[in-house]
Amino acid sequence: MRAKTILFVDDESSILAGHRLLFEALGYSVLTADSGMEALVLLQRHPVHAVVLDYAMVPMNGEETALRVRREHGNLPIVLFSGCLSVPKSVLEVVDVSLQKGTGPEVLIETLRQLLQPLARKRK
Numbered sequence: 551m552r553a554k555t556i557l558f559v560d561d562e563s564s565i566l567a568g569h570r571l572l573f574e575a576l577g578y579s580v581l582t583a584d585s586g587m588e589a590l591v592l593l594q595r596h597p598v599h600a601v602v603l604d605y606a607m608v609p610m611n612g613e614e615t616a617l618r619v620r621r622e623h624g625n626l627p628i629v630l631f632s633g634c635l636s637v638p639k640s641v642l643e644v645v646d647v648s649l650q651k652g653t654g655p656e657v658l659i660e661t662l663r664q665l666l667q668p669l670a671r672k673r674k
Contacts, residue, residue, distance in 0.1 A: 552579075553577055553578055553579040554578055554579065554599040554600070554666050555578070555579040555580070555581060555596065555597060555598050555599050555600075556569075556573055556578050556579070556580055556581070556598070556599065556600050556601070556602060556662060557581045557582070557583065557589060557592055557593065557596075557598045557600070557601045557602070558570070558573075558580065558581070558582050558583070558601075558602045558603075559582075559583045559584075559585070559586065559588075559589040559601065559602070559603035559604060559607070559612075559615060560582075560584065560603070560604040560607070560631075561584050561585065561604065561606075561607045561608070562604070563584065565604075565651075566582040566584065569582070569602070570582060572655055572659075573659075576659065581596060581598065585607060585609075585610065586603075586607060586610030586611070586612070586614060586615030586618070587610055589601065589603065589615060589619075590615070590618055590619070590622070593619065593622070593623055593626075598623075598626065599626075599627070599666055600626065600627040600628070600629065600662055600665055600666055601616075601619055601626060601627070601628045601629070602628075602629045602631050602658070602662070603615055603616065603628065603629070603630060603631065604630075604631060604632055604633075604651075605630055605632035605634050605637050605641065606632065606633070606634055612630055612632065612637075612641060613637075613638065613640060613641035613644065616628050616630070616641060616644040616645050617644055620644055627646050627662075627665040627666065628644070628645045628646055629645065629646060629647045629648075629649060629658070629661060629662065629665070630642070630645040630647070630648040630649070631649050631651060631658065632648070632649075632650070632651060633650070633651040633652070635650075646665060647661050647665070649661065
């Protein structure tokens with residue numbers, strides 16, 4: 551069985567590097583993008599099983615990125631992984647799960663494991 555591919559989107563390179571190190575060690579294939587636009591390009595070029603993205607990015611924030619991912623890739627699981635203490639309710643309606651960046655890695659690992667299970671989720 552092929553490794554599941556996760557796309558991490560964040561404008562902080564140290565966060566992307568940490569995610570790559572952790573999730574590749576767990577057997578996932580990892581793609582990284584430092585902007586929403588780069589993420590959309592990668593999604594056109596590579597099969598991806600889930601997206602983990604930051605909210606506070608410029609020029610395209612996490613909400614706009616998530617909306618474009620939904621429009622172009624349907625039910626692809628999206629996890630908002632942000633340091634913002636409060637994000638607009640409208641973005642929470644687009645993503646599958648919202649986690650704080652201060653959350654331990656085990657929470658993100660388990661969240662992705664659950665989202666990537668076959669038939670584990672259905673969009674509204």
